[in-house]
Amino acid sequence: MRPTAILGIGQTHIGEQWDKSLREIGGDAAFAAMQDAGVETVDALFVGNMLSSTVSQQSQLGAFFSDWIGLWGQEAVKVEAACASGAAALRSALIAVAAGEIDSALVIGVEKMTDKIGRDVASALAAASDADYELDQGISFVGLNALIMRRYMHEFGWEHKDFAPFAINAHANAMHNPFARLHEEVTLEQFERSAMVAAPINLLDASPIGDGAAAVVVVPAEKVAAAANKPKVVIAGSAAATDTIAIHSRRDPLFLSAAYASSKRAYEMAGISPDDVDIFELHDAFTIMAALALEACGFAERGQGVRLGLDGRISPTGDRPICARGGLKARGHPVGATGVYQIVELVQQLRGECGATQVEDARIGMAQNIGGSGATIFTHILRVER
């Protein structure tokens, strides 16, 4: 397979975009990415989305957006892996480009969640768990993550407040991201006093949903060298893995085996080790997932993920920066779009465009997008070539 690169990026603000339809939101990000890439068309479109069939009663988003964007006739599909749909669409796109089947691909991650015309969002999101053996027993998706967090605290002796640095870092970084859902700093006191959602997960452990879209243009790496007047960002690693869909089926529910497997393969493909990663955009849907991802990807020992936050290492000026544009926690989590937002944000970091939250001399970025309670996990590694 030939190497691939990200030629252009685009994104919309994440929030309650009641003045815009699903197609307008996705289109806005797509047009921005194509403009950034300097292209007027692409060979194929890959859309990452989880909820449109249920919440907006709109399926086949491939043809839907191909039509709206003006890619008439071009190949287009939707790829879905719950909250990992964005990264799933990226991976499908880069494989098709790497294979030589197409020479350019547009990837849109898009979600419209805040003004339903179909089923309510909490019910639609619950489809990410096991309908027969989890959902039907009455547990919500937050509840499943709460079980994991409670067990983690019990096993390794952490208190709830030890997770606060993940939220505090995310909110601080989002202050400098104009596209972020939340623009308010939070303190340890606020974290501890925040309203309970599903014990021990409170409001500040959990990421907010939102309407939003992000997009990237993927091309063969050799095409970028010739044309670009901005740093070239290549996709150095890409891998996916799965775990059991129900958490009760796992040998160890505190180990994200699909994060371990996909990051291991991505490291090998990129020829790097965890220490080489300058910035890690992880999937902090809940603070517990940040801790587990850091452990599974080789940045912390088992049960010690929270330590990185407590030791002040995860900020943009630390030695292990995560969620430098706000993460899911504060940038927001428009579920099927999140994986593409992570890629857009890594490209911004690798291009050196992040101002106050720029990670100094960032050369290698990693993004990890998680579907369900760790059931489907994609890991991508980007490298800048100047």
Place this chain on the structure above:
Amino acid sequence: MRPTAILGIGQTHIGEQWDKSLREIGGDAAFAAMQDAGVETVDALFVGNMLSSTVSQQSQLGAFFSDWIGLWGQEAVKVEAACASGAAALRSALIAVAAGEIDSALVIGVEKMTDKIGRDVASALAAASDADYELDQGISFVGLNALIMRRYMHEFGWEHKDFAPFAINAHANAMHNPFARLHEEVTLEQFERSAMVAAPINLLDASPIGDGAAAVVVVPAEKVAAAANKPKVVIAGSAAATDTIAIHSRRDPLFLSAAYASSKRAYEMAGISPDDVDIFELHDAFTIMAALALEACGFAERGQGVRLGLDGRISPTGDRPICARGGLKARGHPVGATGVYQIVELVQQLRGECGATQVEDARIGMAQNIGGSGATIFTHILRVER
């Protein structure tokens, strides 16, 4: 890209499988395909499905089936393009195998439609149209196809009964397919007297939904030569194209431009012309779609697709056989599974396993899977090498 082949096939009966869950239906087809292929695992899983999020409240079918089948840890995603989801999953799989990213892929097309736990099926299926500009105006998916059929009859001077041969052929062929939804022959008189659904489409113009799954194992073509004790079936052509999602946006709503474009590319890739196709499994969701597909793919002049039926050319013993296992009309249309059923049935034909409906000396088969009212269309060409 390296050539790919179908190593194994599997399918379930299509019907009201109230005694089986979504995972059991998909698993049954998957296990059958892996057994036929003689493999115990695969590198990756691609699931084609349209409705599970809405009807069964189950998303991320990639991890869901990977878990159930025992492919723990393997990469897995769902690909969706409304009723073309099955072929969309196949195309994603074969590109990944052709690229060398993986060495084997399992493709499952699966749908459970007859015992909902979520939204009703007619409403869920309507998501294949344009939610803003078609569905919200109150027209059903059948209604959209009825508009096309009415216009076709007006433009080209056909009567309703002229479409009867498509239904009669499909039902006659399904008599010999043990997996088919409907096992009853129909006559011209029954066709004319059948209950109206959305004029001029009556019950015998329309395909029945159902629960069912089909699966195939895709591997590099060179792997099959070494191992197989059955005819080798290679994927000689694969292409996809889109059209506007709303039919009112089309320059000519009676021309399936995405069928034309994707079949043209598939012919080029396979190095053949329409005349070389021995058996064509087309997407006869409604009889009008059979006529339009025959025209767009080069088997009939514009407005003359119905002529092939009236002239007796579409039966397995005719010179232009279609839907030789029953087509969508009588085999049934478990929407996201249909595209994989078509591939399974072509492989059966190319292996010479079809008994009474075997197309003599079938060497090249073509399958076409349509999403929405012609918005997303995939065309695949298979060739047997003995």
